[in-house]
Amino acid sequence: MQKSPHKVSKHTEIDPLNQTSVISERLAATGKMASEIAHELNTPLGGILIYSHLLLEDIPEDYPHRENIIKIIKLANRCKIIVRGLLDFAHQETLALKNVQVNRVLEGTVHFMERHVLLKNINIIHELDPNLPAISADENKLEQLFVNFVINAGEAMNNFGTLVLRTRPDPDRNGVIIQFSDTGRGIPKKHLGRIFEPFFTTKERGKGTGLGLSISHGIIKLHGGDIKVESVEGKGTTFTIFLPRSQER
Ligand SMILES: Nc1ncnc2c1ncn2[C@@H]1O[C@H](COP(=O)(O)OP(=O)(O)OP(=O)(O)O)[C@@H](O)[C@H]1O
Ligand SMILES: [Mg+2]
Numbered sequence: 001m002q003k004s005p006h007k008v009s010k011h012t013e014i015d016p017l018n019q020t021s022v023i024s025e026r027l028a029a030t031g032k033m034a035s036e037i038a039h040e041l042n043t044p045l046g047g048i049l050i051y052s053h054l055l056l057e058d059i060p061e062d063y064p065h066r067e068n069i070i071k072i073i074k075l076a077n078r079c080k081i082i083v084r085g086l087l088d089f090a091h092q093e094t095l096a097l098k099n100v101q102v103n104r105v106l107e108g109t110v111h112f113m114e115r116h117v118l119l120k121n122i123n124i125i126h127e128l129d130p131n132l133p134a135i136s137a138d139e140n141k142l143e144q145l146f147v148n149f150v151i152n153a154g155e156a157m158n159n160f161g162t163l164v165l166r167t168r169p170d171p172d173r174n175g176v177i178i179q180f181s182d183t184g185r186g187i188p189k190k191h192l193g194r195i196f197e198p199f200f201t202t203k204e205r206g207k208g209t210g211l212g213l214s215i216s217h218g219i220i221k222l223h224g225g226d227i228k229v230e231s232v233e234g235k236g237t238t239f240t241i242f243l244p245r246s247q248e249r
Contacts, residue, residue, distance in 0.1 A: 034198065035090030038083045045083060048076045078206065085211035088144075089198055095138040095222055102176055102243070103128040103167055105139055109146040110165065118154030123162040132167050132176055136246040141219045148212040149180040149239055156184025156237060175225070175244040186233040195229070223247060 052072045059066060106128065113119060153163045161183040170177050187195060194200045196217040201210030220227050224247035231237040 032090070034086045038086035038090065041079070041083050042087070045076060045079055049073065049080070052076065082209050082211075085209045085215070086198075089211050089215050089218060095141065097136050097138060097247075099134045100137040100139050100142065101132070101134050102137075102142070102178060103130070103132055105142050106146055106165060106167065106178065109143050110150060113147065113150055116151075116154065118151060118159075119163075121159045122154060122157055125162060125164045127164060127166045129168045132169055133245055135176055135243055137223055137243060138219075141222075145216050145219050145241075148216045152212060153180055153182035153184060153237070156186075157182055158184070161236075170242060173242060173244065175242055178241045178243065179238060180241075181236065181238040183236040186235055186237055187229070187231040188233055192229065192231065 052069055056066070056069050056073070059069070107126065110124060110126075114124070150163065157163070163183075164179070164181040166177075166179040166181065168177050169175075191200075191202065196213050197210075198214040199210040200213075201208040203210075217227065220241055220243070223243050225241060225243040227242070228240045229237065230240070
């Protein structure tokens with residue numbers, strides 16, 4: 001039987017950052033390779049897009065193979081999204097730190113996303129502690145983090161459900177806790193240990209990059225924080241993020 005160190009009563013829980021840093025090491029090695037590959041691919045990909053756009057402009061409307069050129073552009077754009085994700089995943093070593101009010105950033109990000117088609121019928125509940133201390137963080141990266149969790153939750157709920165956003169201080173660890181709790185389809189046990197791996201996705205081929213959570217994991221780790229996930233299949237998922245007030249870097 002496979003050893004599972006992450007079992008808790010009825011929930012299945014995993015704390016990837018405490019897993020004797022195996023995942024972190026693997027992500028660091030993958031990140032380096034990903035960055036090299038992404039750099040190598042970025043330039044020729046840009047060329048493919050430019051030349052196929054030029055070709056499309058030059059050929060007549062009734063040219064029989066026009067559709068094929070449009071397909072090339074579409075597929076090259078898809079590659080661009082993957083390369084962008086790889087670069088984001090790999091380029092996380094620098095943080096522009098400043099004093100950040102997490103509640104304000106979270107509310108701003110969610111407000112901006114509320115009209116997103118994925119969230120149209122989702123009930124979003126804010127349980128934000130007004131006494132949350134400011135933390136030293138990179139605001140853009142926090143926004144990116146929050147977008148990833150909200151989008152994933154929206155996707156898991158498939159147009160129906162409740163997303164609860166919670167914040168509270170963590171005085172013991174001198175930081176803040178941020179929670180995203182959805183009533184979506186949940187994550188099967190066998191996937192829980194893999195969701196933070198780059199390219200792990202349960203979406204159909206061509207739909208997701210599987211980089212969202214690995215980028216988020218990197219951002220949290222870079223801030224000196226950690227993340228836990230609890231999930232019950234068919235009921236929902238809660239991601240609990242801890243971020244320290246300041247990091248010794
Ligand atoms: N809130 C959630 N509920 C259920 N499953 C989730 C949730 N968040 C993540 N997952 C699972 O983790 C996988 C990896 O998520 P991640 O964000 O890294 O990639 P993705 O969403 O599949 O692709 P992308 O982010 O590029 O659109 C998802 O495919 C899904 O199976
Ligand atoms: Mg995602």
